[in-house]
Amino acid sequence: MPITILNFTHAYEPMTFLHDASCRWIDCTRLHGTACYCDTDGEAQLRRLLAPYPPEGIHLIDSGDYHYVTKLWTDKIDRPFSLVLFDHHPDMQPPLFDGLLSCGCWVRTMLERNPLLRKVCIVGASERLRQETQGFDRRLVYFSEQTLRLREAWHLFSRFYLNGPVYISVDKDVLTPRQATTDWDQGSLSLGQLESLLRIILRHEEVIGIDICGELPLCQQPSAVSPERRAANTRTDHELLDWLEKHLPQE
Template identity: 25%
Template structure:
C-alpha cells in the first residue's frame, strides 16, 4: 500500500482541500497552459515544476481535464520506475493531431512512444474522435507500433481494419463487458502501471464534467483499480469542473469546437461537491493498490 500523500497542481481552484496533500499554486499559469500551448511554453512549465515538486508524492490531482497533457511530464518523472504501462480512463483517445504544440487531447502519442512505457491502454472511449469521420486526426504511429490500444463503446471503428489496426481497437457493447475483458487482460499480463484518470470517462451520475462524457460507473473503475493491486507505481486524476473564460482567441474557438459547454454557476458547487467525494474514494482505492 502506498502511503505517500497526494499532490495538487492547483491551476483552477477546483480540487478543494485534501487532508495531508501538498499544493503547488499554479494559478498564474492557467491561461498559458489550460487546454493547450506551444512546446516552448510547456517546457517552461516543466522546468518550473522540476523546481517546485517534492521528491516524493502520491496521486497527483491537476484540476480540469483541460490539463490532462500534464500527464506527459508526470510520466517522464517516473522513468526510474520503468518499464511500466499506462492505464488511462478517458472518454477521448487524447491521441489527436495538434500541430501547434501540445494540448489536452494530443499527449498520448508522446507518452506511448517513450522507451520505458511498454503500452498505453485508453479505457472507456465513447467519443466520435475514433470514428471514421475523425480517423485522419488520430496519430497512427503508436497504434501501428503496437503501443496503444483503444478500449471503446458506441463508436463504429471498422475503418481500423482497413489499415491493419484491428488489434489496437477493442470495441464492446456496454461498460460491464469492457471492464470484464480489461480486467482479464490485466490479470493475464501483469505489469507495473501508471494510472491516469480523466473523469469524463464516467457517466454524469458518477461525476459531472464540462466535456462530453462516457458510460463508465464508479464500480467499473474500482474493479480495474483492484485488478491493479500491488502494481500502481504512480497516478494522476483530472476531470474536475471549473468555470474559466479563455482570453486567447484560438482556445475559445477550439474548446468550443470540442463541445465544451460553460458551467452553469448555479450548479458549479453541487458538481464540485460530487467530484470531491468521488476523489476521496478514488484516492483511497488507488492507495490500496499502489506499490
C-alpha cells in the same frame, strides 16, 4: 501514497478534505500558456514546479484541459512502463503545431517520443474516436466505452496483463454525468465500475503512480452548474481518493 495537488483553476480549494498536512499543493494559478495548449514557456515553468516531486503517488491535476501534465509526470519515470488511461477521449489527435503539447495530443506525443513507454491501454473512450489511434496498433490496446458494456469485455480485461510497471491516469469525463460534471462530453462508467477495473490492475500490476483530472474550474460557468452537481463532483473525488488510499500499496 502521498497526494500532490496542482492548483490551476482553484477547483480543489473548496474541498476541505484536501486541506490536510499530507497533501502537497503546487500553485499553478499564475502560469501563462498552459490552458488546453501548453507552449514552450508554459512547459518549462511546469517542469520547474514539478522538479522536486517524484512520479510516485497520487497526483490531482485539475481540469481535463491540463491532462497533458500526465506526460510531464511520466517523463520522470526512468524504467520501461505502460500507461493505463481511463478517459472518454483517446487524446491522440495530431498536434495543432509541431512541438505544442495539448490536452488532445499528449498520448500520441508520449508514444512518439518516450522510448521507455512500452504500451498504452485506453479504457472507456468512445468507439467513434478509435480512428485517432491508427498507426499505433502494436503498442495500444483500446477498451472502448461500447466494448465495456459487453459482459465478455470484463472477462477479457481481467485476463489482460501488461507485465510490467504501470502508470494510471484517470479523467473523470469517463464517468457518467450523475457522478461527475466536467467541461467535456462524458462517458457512462459508474464510479463502482471504475473502481472494479482499477482493482483488476492493482491485482496484477505494479503501479508506479496515478493521476486524476476532470475537475470543473471554480470560476467557470458559475450559474450554469448547480451546487448539487458541484457537490457530486466533490463527493466522487472524496470517495475515489478514499478507495485508492485503501487499495494502493503503502510506502
